[in-house]
Amino acid sequence: xxxxxxxxxxxxxxxxxxxxxxxxxxxxxxxxxxxxxxxxxxxxxxxxxxxxxxxxxxxxxxxxxxxxxxxxxxxxxxxxxxxxxxxxxxxxxxxxxxxxxxxxxxxxxxxxxxxxxxxxxxxxxxxxxxxxxxxxxxxxxxxxxxxxxxxxxxxxxxxxxxxxxxxxxxxxxxxxxxxxxxxxxxxxxxxxxxxxxxxxxxxxxxxxxxxxxxxxxxxxxxxxxxxxxxxxxxxxxxxxxxxxxxxxxxxxxxxxxxxxxxxxxxxxxxxxxxxxxxxxxxxxxxxxxxxxxxxxxxxxxxxxxxxxxxxxxxxxxxxxxxx
Ligand code: FAD
Numbered sequence: 001x002x003x004x005x006x007x008x009x010x011x012x013x014x015x016x017x018x019x020x021x022x023x024x025x026x027x028x029x030x031x032x033x034x035x036x037x038x039x040x041x042x043x044x045x046x047x048x049x050x051x052x053x054x055x056x057x058x059x060x061x062x063x064x065x066x067x068x069x070x071x072x073x074x075x076x077x078x079x080x081x082x083x084x085x086x087x088x089x090x091x092x093x094x095x096x097x098x099x100x101x102x103x104x105x106x107x108x109x110x111x112x113x114x115x116x117x118x119x120x121x122x123x124x125x126x127x128x129x130x131x132x133x134x135x136x137x138x139x140x141x142x143x144x145x146x147x148x149x150x151x152x153x154x155x156x157x158x159x160x161x162x163x164x165x166x167x168x169x170x171x172x173x174x175x176x177x178x179x180x181x182x183x184x185x186x187x188x189x190x191x192x193x194x195x196x197x198x199x200x201x202x203x204x205x206x207x208x209x210x211x212x213x214x215x216x217x218x219x220x221x222x223x224x225x226x227x228x229x230x231x232x233x234x235x236x237x238x239x240x241x242x243x244x245x246x247x248x249x250x251x252x253x254x255x256x257x258x259x260x261x262x263x264x265x266x267x268x269x270x271x272x273x274x275x276x277x278x279x280x281x282x283x284x285x286x287x288x289x290x291x292x293x294x295x296x297x298x299x300x301x302x303x304x305x306x307x308x309x310x311x312x313x314x315x316x317x318x319x320x321x322x323x
Contacts, residue, residue: 003029003036004061004089006080007052008099012044014052016202017095017158022055024154024161025093027122034091037061039083041068041076046172053170055163060172061087067184070191071099075183077106082177084111084151096155097201104155113151120160123147158201159259159280200249203232205262206281208251210236210274212267212288212307216244221311222266228318234258236268252277267307270295287311 005025007018022038029036037059038052049060063079080103084092092107094100096118108115116132120142123130130147135157200206207226213219219233226233233249240250251258253276263281268274270286270293278284279298286299289306296302303310 002087002089003032003034003091003093004039004080004084004087005036005057006039006041006092006094006103008095008097009040009042009044009048012042012048014040014044014048015095015097016163017097017100017156019055019163020158020161021093021095021156022052022057023164024119024122024156025091026056026164026166028091028093028154031122031125032091035059037087037089039063039080041079042071043069049172050170053168054165056166056168058168058170060170061175062172063175063177065177065179067179070188072184072186072188073099073102074106074185075179077103077110078179078183079177081107081110082179083175086175090151092151092153094153094155096157100155104153108153111151111153112149113153114145114147114149115153115155116145116147117155119145119154119156123154157257159257162259162280197226198230198232200232200234200251200258201256203258203260205229205231205264206234206251206258206260206278207231207264207266208234208236208268208278209239209266209307210268211238212269213239213244218308219245221308221315225264225311225315225318228315229262231262231264232260236271236274265295265299266311268295269293270298 003025005021008015025036038057039061041063052060104117118134119132120135121133123132132145133142136143209222234251235245235249237250239245240247253273257277259280261282263278264285266287283300285301286295287303287307287310291304
């Protein structure tokens with residue numbers, strides 16, 4: 001009876017959402033007195049696997065079969081379910097990332113488990129029933145899932161659970177899963193990257209802009225500032241509604257939640273619905289020409305000024321200092 005947490009990697013590098021899932025799984029282990037094991041699939045350096053001990057995980061299972069080099073939904077779900085059975089894990093935790101959204105229901109079906117997808121809280125456990133809060137209707141409402149089965153699958157919403165370190169030494173064991181040819185009914189022929197930009201949910205720095213930018217033609221300086229900082233770009237809802245930027249960049253209550261180390265908000269008023277998706281950012285810098293803009297109330301640093309004057313000066317200053 002243990003907790004198994006699956007940590008995603010991209011090209012061998014674990015994702016931030018995976019560390020969040022680790023921290024969440026460790027908290028469930030502490031809550032229930034169960035041991036926690038982490039599962040990594042695909043090629044990951046030994047050093048990176050050992051570093052998982054930083055998050056309090058003392059057992060890591062590594063599945064490194066050549067056939068699993070690329071992510072295949074059905075096959076990965078089969079492997080995770082197989083490892084869960086092997087370890088007699090009754091709680092399976094993963095991130096509700098793009099891949100996690102496909103994996104979680106498949107794993108639950110394979111294990112006959114109840115599923116909480118999009119979890120935003122730790123469980124409240126009463127008489128073996130686990131109550132877990134989740135965001136629904138594009139985060140417009142919060143629902144409570146009641147998990148009544150012995151085995152449970154929990155897919156954690158990214159960027160809602162803070163990563164915490166509690167270092168222990170880690171034992172890594174290799175595992176050869178039983179996978180069928182039918183698990184590979186989807187064949188990945190080629191992976192084409194459409195952008196080299198930093199992924200927004202994973203970004204450590206986010207440069208975000210709002211209606212104060214006046215139109216899509218003015219986004220060049222936002223892109224440039226993001227490039228100089230190695231940041232992802234984001235926007236407010238009206239901006240993506242107007243088609244100035246893609247919907248994938250919309251952050252807030254009805255968009256993505258982000259929790260970067262640095263969030264720079266340019267020409268965004270700071271409406272409560274926008275703040276809902278960004279308030280867990282470690283440092284918030286606001287650039288707005290209106291000193292009364294609500295965003296300044298939650299800012300760590302504020303610049304009252306015209307974005308069209310401030311942003312080019314900021315870019316020049318950063319370039320001058322080779323940042
Ligand atoms: P505005 O409110 O128009 O603010 C523009 C800001 O730019 C102002 O503060 C202005 O002073 C400043 N400005 C103007 N010119 C300049 C300049 N030259 N230099 C510097 N500053 C300048 N919004 C979201 O963002 N995300 C959501 O998920 C979201 N969900 C919503 C859900 C619901 C149910 C509802 C009702 C609303 C939602 N909204 C959401 C909309 C939200 O209420 C605000 O309307 C929106 O965030 C405002 O966007 P904005 O700050 O870009 O524009």
